[in-house]
Amino acid sequence: MCGIVGYTGKRQAQGVLYDCLCRLEYRGYDSCGIAVNTPEVQVFKDAGKVHDILQNAPLFKGTAGLGHTRWATCGEPTQINAHPHTDCTGKICLVHNGVINNYSQLLKRLEGNGHKIVSDTDTELIAHLIEEYDKGDLEEAVRLAVKEIEGSYALVVMRSGENTLVVVRQDSPLVIGVGDGEYLVASDVPAILGYTNRVIYLDEGDIGTISPDSLKIRRNGGYIVPLVEKVNWTQDESQKAGYSHYMLKEIHEQPRVIQNTLINMPLPESFNKSEILEQSRKTGILFLACGSSYHAALTARYLVEEHLNIPVRLEVASEFNYMHRLLPCKLAVVLSQSGETADVLRAMRRLKQAGCMVVAITNVAGSTAARLADHTIYTQAGPEIGVAATKSFIAQLIVLYALCFAGASAANIRYQDYLSTMRLLPSVVQSILGSHQNIKDAAVEVAKSKSAFFIGRGINYPIALEGALKLKEISYIHAEGYAAGELKHGPFALLSPETPVLALVSRDQTYEAMLTGLREIKVRRAPLIVIGEAGDEQLGQLADRVISLPSFNRLFNPILFTVVLQLLAYYVALELGCSIDTPRNLAKSVTVE
Ligand code: AGP
Secondary structure (H helix, E strand, C coil): CCEEEEEECCCCHHHHHHHHHHHHHHHCCCEEEEEEECCCEEEEEEECCHHHHHCCCCCCCCCEEEEEEECCCCCCCCCCCCCCEECCCCCEEEEEECCECCHHHHHHHHHHCCCCCCCCCCHHHHHHHHHHHCCCCHHHHHHHHHCCCCECEEEEEEECCCCCEEEEEECCCCEEEECCCCEEEECCHHHHCCCCCEEEECCCCCEEEEECCEEEEEECCEEECCCCEECCCCCHHHCCCCCCCHHHHHHHCHHHHHHHHHHCCCCHHHHHCCHHHHHHHHHCEEEEECHHHHHHHHHHHHHHHHHHCCCEEEEEHHHHCCCCCCCCCCEEEEEECCCCCHHHHHHHHHHHHCCCEEEEEECCCCCHHHHHCCEEEECCCCCCCCCCCCHHHHHHHHHHHHHHHHHHHCCCCHHHHHHHHHCCHHHHHHHHHHCCHHHHHHHHHHCCCCEEEEEECHHHHHHHHHHHHHHHHHHCCEEEEEEHHHHHHCHHHHCCCCCCEEEECCCCCCHHHHHHHHHHHHCCCCCEEEEEECCCHHHHHHCCEEEEECCCCHHHHHHHHHHHHHHHHHHHHHHCCCCCCCCCCCCCCCCCC
């Protein structure tokens, strides 16, 4: 899941490419490169991050070019494997996001035809394929070349000496930014917001030819008049706004995100009559997602089964795609911040083929998930740049809570109160963000450990999973989230004075069982950090450190626990000097299987 860009217009391309790549770096940062037609194509690329590498690039004068930041899939992160890649003549140049599954067959054929393949990447093969078909019409050569590819691809292709770009996409996102006398191409919208907020979302199989003053898009064999859409995100939203990290900025944006998401929620009356709720009452709901979004979906199961009394089935999308029998399901809800996670998109296509109504809860307008779904509900988190999901996760929880309570309010007026109580959440979350020295102190302790456990019961169990994921992905401490009752069925063997346990304790029906669990952990002398409700004296007697939530309706503890765990993970990673926004080996949206 790399980030690709292209530019053709009046400006010097190199500066535009560098700027857009800096905004795409969360998609992968193993290597990067640019190519500019000066008018002969000049390429500069190497292993490493955009800022470190491209600021040392020689100046290429030219108004058309392309660029890439890589998340290595095929071929190690080296200079030769970095994109852009060229054909044997060096005249065909391209960047790619995706994976070619029939790589070895194509390699054998191309080498058999005498092509000199210099890198270990699947991408370079595409340049040689285009070379084979190139009879002067670059778009036609690209169209014929991609017919041979099995896999996913978003491509920007350029021929030396020309300021024309050819773009094509299949199972990998690509947008075109429409400017005055210029066009930009990128893997996603935040990259080009500094130049335009008018975008064209390419559909699966679309191929286009772009020059500074013309744009042609071919869809299903015929040329179309593309729909230019206005994006309501601003460049500022994708800046750090004075924070030292995007993650910290995005954590601090959560009060506003909660407000915006609540304001844009469908009204209870309309939702109650909605086809979605009616269908779910009949057949239950299948929830599908990956990573943090899966933890939000797991939280949804507790909410929907308890408050709507509707049975929920839950699957990790990547596993679901290899389940042979598609059990009867008439309604599926998929959660995906990016709306581009390959495993989720594949599951959506499978469910739609099976005649299932698919609802997407996503954060990105125009994303593939939004366009595939029968109904889309948007979280209003704005662009999320930090690889670790924070505000998008909270926004997903808010949508799920609000939909549940809206659905339940038809039968029980009490839920109307809960919906109004949710409007107080922004200030409660702000109170945690306002003062959290105790979280910083706990982080200093956790930073000393090599591994940690996060435990919770009931609806706090998915939050424990999320807390462990946050710590894992940005601090590289091996953390496991566990249903508290499961710890003694094996993981207890790992408890020691070096393995802190972070426990989420709500004074609900799980309270006594949690206290018993804490005592069992205490006697094994593992450091115990408990996050609990304000004024809970008992916790102080058991825990080495207590982090108290502000007093609020405990129904919303999972949301407050999440903010505490986000801050904890952030300060642990800060203490360890980790690359918080771009953790090693990760990427923001996983567009390959
Ligand atoms: C979470 O912090 C990670 N970035 C990752 O687990 C993420 O949640 C997962 O890749 C799913 O992404 P999506 O919500 O965009 O589909």
